[in-house]
Amino acid sequence: MIVDDHPLLREGIAAVLEQQPDMLLVAEATDGAQAIERFRETRPDVTLMDLQMPNMHGIDTIAAIRAEFPAARIVVLTTYHGDVQALRAFKAGASGYLLKNLLRRELIDTIQAVHRGARRIPPEIASEIAEHAAADALSAREVEVLRCVAQGNANKRVAVQLGIAEETVKAHMKSILAKLGANDRTHAVTIALRRGIIDVE
Structure with missing residues (x-):
């Protein structure tokens, strides 16, 4: 399932998935509430989730889906490199984190890895998280x-x-x-x- 409020991005990902013999796009959603509904209906193996969406933030959507379906495997799609945002997403239950500028190169590998039960995080975000791990968080x-x-x-x-x-x-x-x-x-x-x-x- 793809969850993103930009039709062009959804179309682009759908086109890539169509070429994969072992993958099928079962649902699309444009916001968090719709994503929860679609997830209940289709129970996708892997969900690709944007963070910046109208009405309900992606992190809240991930937490809501995972509360209802603890085994849900969700990959965050984002343009943000921020370590704090990535940590929040993983704490909410994300299994992978994919920067939109890496979609062409990393999308299929990331979906396959997360489907196998692995976690995927880009090296630059992992090093950001490590760099700020000891720093005091803002209240x-x-x-x-x-x-x-x-x-x-x-x-x-x-x-x-x-x-x-x-x-x-x-x-x-x-x-x-x-x-x-x-x-x-x-x-x-x-x-x-x-x-x-x-x-x-």
């Missing part, structure tokens, strides 16, 4: 603060939005800069976007 509140900052808000505005004191926002920002090894607010946002700590709205 949920720090992520909220950074998200507000990423939207161009000054500390005072962030404080109003989150219902906390401006001094508290400053303390959170100091902690965020230290944890991310960032020079300033803009650098912190750039790092957080690259690593998948926050999403682009």
